[in-house]
Amino acid sequence: MISLQRRLGLGIGAGLALVLLAVWVAVGWSTLHMSEEYVASRLEHDAENLLAGLRVKPKPSINAESVSTVYRRPHSGHYYTVTVGDTTLHSRSLWDDTLQVADRDGSYTVRLAGPQGQPLLVYVRRYERDGQRVLIAVAEDLGPMETTIDEFQNALGFIFVAALVLVLVGTRLGIRRGLAPLDDLRRDVERIERGETTQLPAEAPAEVAPLVDALNRLLRLTAQRLARSRNALGDLAHALKTPLALIMHTAEDHMDEAARARLLGESERIRELVNRELARARVAGAASPGQHFRPDEDVPALANVVRSLYPERGLSITWSVPARSFAVDREDMLEMLGNLLDNAAKWARSRVHVTVDDDPALHLVVEDDGPGCPPEKLDAITRRGVRLDEETPGTGLGLSIVRTIVSDYGGSLELGRSDTLGGLRVAARFPTHA
Amino acid sequence: MRVLVVEDESGLRANLKQALKAAGYVVDVADNGVDAEALGHVEPYDAIVLDLGLPRRSGLDVLRSWRAQGNPVPVIILTARDAWNEKVAGFQAGCDDYLAKPFHMEELLVRLSALLRRASGRPGQEVAVGDIALDEERQTVTTADGTTHALTGTEFRLLRYFMLNAGKLLSKSRLTDHVYEYDDDRDSNVIEVYVNRLRQKLGREWIETRRGQGYIFRKPGP
Numbered sequence: 001m002i003s004l005q006r007r008l009g010l011g012i013g014a015g016l017a018l019v020l021l022a023v024w025v026a027v028g029w030s031t032l033h034m035s036e037e038y039v040a041s042r043l044e045h046d047a048e049n050l051l052a053g054l055r056v057k058p059k060p061s062i063n064a065e066s067v068s069t070v071y072r073r074p075h076s077g078h079y080y081t082v083t084v085g086d087t088t089l090h091s092r093s094l095w096d097d098t099l100q101v102a103d104r105d106g107s108y109t110v111r112l113a114g115p116q117g118q119p120l121l122v123y124v125r126r127y128e129r130d131g132q133r134v135l136i137a138v139a140e141d142l143g144p145m146e147t148t149i150d151e152f153q154n155a156l157g158f159i160f161v162a163a164l165v166l167v168l169v170g171t172r173l174g175i176r177r178g179l180a181p182l183d184d185l186r187r188d189v190e191r192i193e194r195g196e197t198t199q200l201p202a203e204a205p206a207e208v209a210p211l212v213d214a215l216n217r218l219l220r221l222t223a224q225r226l227a228r229s230r231n232a233l234g235d236l237a238h239a240l241k242t243p244l245a246l247i248m249h250t251a252e253d254h255m256d257e258a259a260r261a262r263l264l265g266e267s268e269r270i271r272e273l274v275n276r277e278l279a280r281a282r283v284a285g286a287a288s289p290g291q292h293f294r295p296d297e298d299v300p301a302l303a304n305v306v307r308s309l310y311p312e313r314g315l316s317i318t319w320s321v322p323a324r325s326f327a328v329d330r331e332d333m334l335e336m337l338g339n340l341l342d343n344a345a346k347w348a349r350s351r352v353h354v355t356v357d358d359d360p361a362l363h364l365v366v367e368d369d370g371p372g373c374p375p376e377k378l379d380a381i382t383r384r385g386v387r388l389d390e391e392t393p394g395t396g397l398g399l400s401i402v403r404t405i406v407s408d409y410g411g412s413l414e415l416g417r418s419d420t421l422g423g424l425r426v427a428a429r430f431p432t433h434a
Numbered sequence: 435m436r437v438l439v440v441e442d443e444s445g446l447r448a449n450l451k452q453a454l455k456a457a458g459y460v461v462d463v464a465d466n467g468v469d470a471e472a473l474g475h476v477e478p479y480d481a482i483v484l485d486l487g488l489p490r491r492s493g494l495d496v497l498r499s500w501r502a503q504g505n506p507v508p509v510i511i512l513t514a515r516d517a518w519n520e521k522v523a524g525f526q527a528g529c530d531d532y533l534a535k536p537f538h539m540e541e542l543l544v545r546l547s548a549l550l551r552r553a554s555g556r557p558g559q560e561v562a563v564g565d566i567a568l569d570e571e572r573q574t575v576t577t578a579d580g581t582t583h584a585l586t587g588t589e590f591r592l593l594r595y596f597m598l599n600a601g602k603l604l605s606k607s608r609l610t611d612h613v614y615e616y617d618d619d620r621d622s623n624v625i626e627v628y629v630n631r632l633r634q635k636l637g638r639e640w641i642e643t644r645r646g647q648g649y650i651f652r653k654p655g656p
Contacts, residue, residue: 241514242443245536249449252539271536275516282517301522308525309532311552331519338518 005175013168020160028153035145036121040109043123043138050080050138056130060084067091075115077141084134101137111142118143181208189215193327198223233281240274279401283332283408293333295321295356302334303354306341315345321356328362328409328430336405337364340426343399344368351421362430367418402428435480435550435595436460436612440470440496441512442488450483453539454546458573458590460614467491474500478611479507480598481550483542484529486513486520494527501528508553510545512537543570554598563600564653566636568593575635583635588613592628596641596651605648 046068053066062082070078071091081099082089090098097115099122107125114120118141127134181204188200199219204212244267251263303317326333337354344352347370357363406413411430418425437459441447447463454461462477464470467488474482474496486493497509508530513520516534524532530553531545547570551561561568565578573590576582585593591613596604606625613625629649633641639654 241535242446246443246445246449248536249446249453249539267536275534279517298522301526302518305518305521305525305532308530309521312548331517334518334522338521 004179005172008175009168009172012171013164016167017164020164024153024157024160027156028149031149031152032146035149036109036142039121039140039142039145040123043109043121043140044107044125046078046080047123047125047136047138050082050136051127051129051134054082054084054129054134056084056132056134060087060089062089075118077114077118077143079114079120079139081137082134083136084129084132099137099139101135103135112139114139114141119146181205185212185215192219229281233278236278241271244270244274276400279335280404282335283401283405291330292325293328293330294325295319296323298330298334299337299354299356302337302341305338306345306352309342310345313345313348314350315348315352316350317341317345317352317354319354319356321354322358324358326358326362332405332408333364336402336428337366339399339402340364340366340428343426344370344424347371348423353421363427364430365425365427367421367425368423369418369421370423372417372423373415399426402426406430435591435598436462436478437546438462438464438470438473438477438479438482440464440467440482440488440493441485442466443485449539450542453543454483457543457547457570458587458594459546460591460612465489467493467496471496471499474505474507475503478608480595480612481508481510481546481553483510483512483546486511486515486524494523497524497527497529508549510542510549512542550598554600561594561597563597563651566597566640568597570594577636585635588628589631589635592625593632596632596649599651601650601652603644603648603650608648 049066049068050062053063055061055063060082067080068078070076071080071093073093074095076093078091079094079097079099080091081094081101083103088098095115099112099114099120101110101112101122101124103126104124105126107123110122110124112120112122120139121142122137122139124135124137127136185200185204185208188197191197192200199216200212202212202216248264248267251260251267255263299319299321303319307315307317341352341354344366345368348368349370351369353365353367355363355365355367357365403413406428409430411428414427414429416425416427417423435458437454439447439450439454439461441450441463442465444465447465451461451463462473462479464473468490470482470484470488470493471491473479484493484497488496493511493513497511500507500509509528510531510533511524511529512533512535513524514535521532531549533542533545547561561570567576568574568590569576569582573585573587574582575585575593592609595609595612609625613628629641629643637654640651642650642652644650
């Protein structure tokens, strides 16, 4: 996965490092160059002093007063040689070394290795004095100066590296801060996933706002589409069921026994099919942004409905549910639990218990104290992929809807005997992200 | 027993009215939410059969409005909308029973009669006071000595209302309301005639007359 942070950090870091390196090299080079110029001009000055103190006749000699004392101290780093004709005068500082320079017209500077390996800058110039050719070479040890320049160069390098590190860290922090709204956005989207809200908060930085708007539009559109298709299905149900009721009532009143039985049988079948397909189509599934499921409110409400639908049964419906919401569609959960409770209410002697668990994922259990189901039949009830026209009407419609919902959420359904109540126990387990 | 049927589909409405009349109920009908709401507020119904998908005002709104006014009339919701979240919403709005379309008329009658028995505080499989038992399907009454008397439509309606309101003082006008259709000829003196006929079948002591006030139906004291 590409990281914006790394990419931006690398870009800025590499660019800045190149610039700083160039500055560092240029500063080093120009400092050295300027220092050499300065030394060379001083050497030129010394050469002129030497020339002034030079006497050619009778024998070439240099007036000691015109020469600085550093030229007399051995290996002081300041040297000269003066060549007049065949005679060469050396500064005392040279001791028994010499400065080997070429005799050329005019003046030039050259670098030489001097006594004790000192890096020398040598200024060479040819003069005419009393008809004689005079070659003066004045040298100075650049060692101390180069050391100073190196120290300066090192300090500058250190400062540059520190600046680079600071800039990189600053950039990193800046990027992280700049991207913080995206992190917030991700948390908000997760809240929508959990069903805690249906829209993203409107306030966002200008760069992120269009994304938030687009996401909100998408959420609204999806919710609208779901509501529309659910409404359309509800309308279809209404449109089909009322005429079907009329057909049934007309048959009950106006037909002979055989025709009535047949028509009622077929009407019943249509009713089952319509109910099943509508119930299936109503399932929103895991990805829906609908209302979230709150077991502590919805389970008591459902229990009240079931008790009211079977008032003569005197059922005791109990529950143990956590007080939190789940990011699953409320209508789906009501449909599933309603069918399970309805089934339990039909078979229970007197008690039905609902358990909702959230450890680690949503887990629903409905148990009753009815006759339960023999193990060999459990398979038949839970089998999957049975074709519509193969299932016997009136036996398992409720469970088939439960199965549809559970499998839409990628969960699993488990039927067995209740340990505590002795009847049927149906457990629906949902995957962790739900 | 006076029942309001609220249903916008005319064929089904007619069927319901006919079947309920045949079962000995006095039936008023409404085909939209606004009329239904007004009728429910004004008329003293014993039960209401309410569709949810109604023109002008939804059935749930109508039901909520009755309950907000403190009207405790038993209501059966009769609707094609049978998802469990809709059932939950129905009961939260204050209905007492919920029947999904398409339905068998017999089931509606059984549930309606059970609802009326529950509302009168007499849960059980049949309408009975003391040793008198009413057979709602055959519209007959069986007395302590085991004799079964056939009842005419009006006698049946009157006796059922008496039995489901046993021990209560019932005025003639109230009896008229619950035994006759809205637009019938409502002569309260006719009630006296039917009370006398019931006394002949059950025994005089079952129905006590309070002069100027009305009648009380109750098990005769020892």
